[in-house]
Amino acid sequence: MERIYDRVALIGLGLIASSMFWAMKRDGNLAGEVTGYARTEATRETARRIGLCDRVCDSMAEAVKDADLVILCVPVGAMGPVMEEIAPHLKPGCTVTDVGSVKGDVIRSVTPHLPEGVFFVPGHPLAGTEHSGPESGFAELFDNRWTLLIPGSAPDEVVGDLRSFWERLGANVDLMDADHHDLVLAVTSHTPHLIAYTMVGVADDLRRVTDSEVIKYSAAGFRDFTRIAASDPTMWRDVFLTNKEATLEILGRFTEELFALQRAIRTGDGQHLFDYFTRTRAIRRGIIQAGQDTAAPNFGRGPSGQK
Template identity: 60%
Template sequence: MAEPIFDRLAIIGAGLIGSSIARAARDYGAAGEIAIVDASQQVMARVRELGIADDAGGDMAQALKGADLIIICTPVGVCGVVAQAIAPHLEKGAILSDVGSVKGAVVAQIAPHVPAGVHFIPAHPLAGTEFSGPDAGFATLFQNRWSILTPLEGADASAVARLANFWTRIGAKVETMSPEHHDKVLALTSHLPHLIAYNIVGTADDFGEQTRSEVIKFSASGFRDFTRIAASDPTMWRDIFLNNREAVLEMLGRFNEDLSALQRMIRRGDGEGLFDFFTRTRAIRRSIVEQGQDTSAPDFGRR
């Protein structure tokens, strides 16, 4: 196996993402030692049972001692508090990163606490499932998935390259962009789809018991796909919408305009308009499958 890229990796927050990074870093030899700290005693106990860290004692100062890569993997809403708590223990030359699904607000929360001499390089791996917690993680989560780095102006190039190497070693493809650009792209590719999915499932839930049970029974006709997305962690998604408000509201505005147009076509019986609209959207699916971003198997290949 190739040399580890970091001597000691410290992960703060051992949920789906944090525990997956720990497992992957060990399996692919990306870090010499791995320390994990989580605010929850229950999670720490489970981390010890799973045996996915070399140091799971739970003491922050101890965990960060000698750590040259620290990744904050908590929900976005507590990133600032966590950064403040760990700041005194960060060593000169270390790289501090995170995995938050929003970048602008995370930078605003974390940056003020970063001591001089520590390289703060925000990141966001585009990988996850609808499950959360340390048991949901697995080492291959990042295989062939993007990890987006959003280094701030004047960031140290060699530190950025080292972090990129880390992600590549655990299977990801790395892309770099500004925090603002990240937040716009993700508002469209991830945050808006999740909002819409939550909303349509909510609409069904508003009906009485009888309709709700029929919706569940006949969900395979389209609805069930939305329920998977809408089963994602409420804390994570609350934090995303609170912290990427502007970009999400902009995308939602555009979505609403388009939906009004479709609604008008249905009301007026404009078959040609509907047909054209439904034809246009097929090209995007084709590109996604061609670029290996999804399976071409009918119905995602599920049975």
């Protein structure tokens, strides 16, 4: 297939950027040279050692020079400052995109720094694992997952190229506006993460149940929460600080429902509980039918939870 971008720059070299690089290599001709930049020297050294990026640069300016596509893969809170720093070095006509989990705030912080003739098309691949860092990436991360792009006022052709790029990385692509994105993600990702972090924190805090008990007896449900609650703390801090409104709205709905169920438990209303628990099974079936999860018991974990 045809090459889409002659030069691609990855700013930030964590799980998403490294997976994008390996997926570009898997395609073979999706991009010409791929440059990369990471803030710490340690990460740049790791990247050089494992062959992550065709060329690892010691400055953002060098990395984005002559790039046709610049991908911001830094925590949401760092997007504005990074854009400010690279702006003078961007090639006219280039496309800038990002992979942040929040879109409204990123647009508000990036757009003021955007030079004339450079297009910003925010994006968000809905894929990840609980691991982070340059060595955590793999080419298949985006396969059959969804990437959301926010077209804004960018020309159709610019959006179309980025869409094709993501499709060749393995993803399905949908277009969405920023506010709706932030609400959808508050439901499917941000609030579940906050809740999982909270539950794991509660277990850790409780003096009457030891950590060792929590760890040994985690197979009964809790361990799924701990996987989510092992995600990158910087990334998630920024998500909650920047998608404040939608997260607080969904949290409000969540506590309202939780209190209703709590009341049903207190009053012994078994029918309310049974009906609620029956309804939620249907959503699970939908996810499996849509190919977004495995139907194998326990996510297909080996019998002992180890593979």
